Amino acid sequence: MRNQIFRTHLTELLGIRHPILAGGLGPGVSDGRYVAAVVNAGGMGFIVHTGYDDPDQFIDEMRICRELTGGKSFGVNLYISRVAGSVEKIIARIPQLVEHGCSVVETAGQNPAPIVPALREAGIKVIHKVPGVRYAVSVARTDVDAVIVVGNECGGHPGIYQIGTMVQAAQAPGVIDKPVIIGGGIGTGSQIAAVLAMGGAGVIMGTRMMVAEELWPSRAYKDQMVAGNGTESVVIKKILRDNHRVLANHSTAAVLALEAQGVTDFEAYRPHVTGALTREGYRTGNLATGTYDWGHAAIFADQVEPVEAIFDRLIDDAAQAVGRINAMRFLC
Ligand SMILES: Cc1cc2nc3c(=O)[nH]c(=O)nc-3n(C[C@H](O)[C@H](O)[C@H](O)COP(=O)(O)O)c2cc1C
Known part of the structure; x- marks a missing residue:
């Protein structure tokens, strides 16, 4: 550490x-x-x-x-x-x-x-x-x-x-x-x-x-995030004023189609956004259906590793950033 x-x-x-x-x-x-x-x-x-x-x-x-x-x-x-x-x-x-x-x-x-x-x-x-x-x-x-x-x-x-x-x-x-x-x-x-x-x-x-590594979702889920480049998310449920950034997939396509039709009754959305589907996807790694919170920072999730290793890299990178700024200060 x-x-x-x-x-x-x-x-x-x-x-x-x-x-x-x-x-x-x-x-x-x-x-x-x-x-x-x-x-x-x-x-x-x-x-x-x-x-x-x-x-x-x-x-x-x-x-x-x-x-x-x-x-x-x-x-x-x-x-x-x-x-x-x-x-x-x-x-x-x-x-x-x-x-x-x-x-x-x-x-x-x-x-x-x-x-x-x-x-x-x-x-x-x-x-x-x-x-x-x-x-x-x-x-x-x-x-x-x-x-x-x-x-x-x-x-x-x-x-x-x-x-x-x-x-x-x-x-x-x-x-x-x-x-x-x-x-x-x-x-x-x-x-x-x-x-x-x-x-x-x-x-x-x-x-x-x-x-x-310590998170329970399957290796297949994590591998898809590693393969991601940060462009795979979409914001759904804007029509319900409940904006939600998630991985684009079949469920989000269905939700966006309902939104395009102007549907505002949540019951129409429920089958596509139910937590049960999402839990199943985390377990199996099949992310075609379900809603998976997924932000632009997927681009930085570049390998499966323990939390401590992620933190070590973050801190090393932060120290380098501070070093770059300090080095520049003396140039001006
Ligand atoms: C898979 C996933 C599930 C999340 N679930 C919740 C949640 O149940 N409650 C909550 O307050 N925030 C939840 N968040 C939001 C995070 O706690 C955090 O605020 C957000 O991810 C920060 O933005 P980032 O994804 O760009 O790092 C979730 C985020 C992700 C990626």
Whole structure:
């Protein structure tokens, strides 16, 4: 594992070696084993709470994570939905999070204000993720510890405005009075150095990490990502104002056809976007159907290797980027 080369508000906040978050990966992809590997490599990872229909399985994943890290703390991703009862369900979970060693949550979805006080009271740090600076500004007014802003390049949900990461990374730290973590298309150390240079406290990655050896999706899935060049994604469900960047395949073609017809009833989309199809594809490597969050950073996912090896390369590359800038400084 590489030595710490950056000390930022994020590394200090979470007590981690590198300013790198490995964002929650659903459905059930970022499990205890993977999150433990991220924590052991000096970053912070998040077990996705909604990834487990069976609450006992979620608890098992937290146990596995705790065991594999030798008791280090770890993160959980909490999705706050619009559905009535979502907030109450999350609040009811908090004692379990504390009991099993979760020290930080990555929240996403609705504004986290209703759950932040209970989380903070329990000693859990809150980092809320949004797909645009305009949302981050209002979230930063709540008592969250930090804010994540992801740009259009991201795998998953780039938001309806689809503003690029470079623009948001440059804007966000100037208008948000809390540590800002930047994501969307990040997969190299030079991008990490650039984010820090722009005032960010760290980065978040999802797509780049999908080739990590510790992740359970099949080797065939990972090989397809390695073979990818970053152009294979498409944004679907714009008509539902639920923009979703995923791998282009038969399911996304069917979804785009419905959108072209002006269909706005989600029930028509459901058979193509169901999580069951996606889980099956991760297991078998047959990605023709199902929806697979897949961002532009696929271009950087160039080999299957352990999380620690990915992190080592990122840190070496970041150090080189800083060296290049330092070398230039003396030229002018
Ligand atoms: C396969 C995959 C699954 C994801 N699942 C979730 C999820 O369940 N919840 C969530 O908040 N974000 C999810 N994300 C988003 C990531 O946590 C992260 O914000 C995003 O991937 C960063 O952009 P990048 O893909 O360009 O690195 C997912 C991303 C990927 C690639």
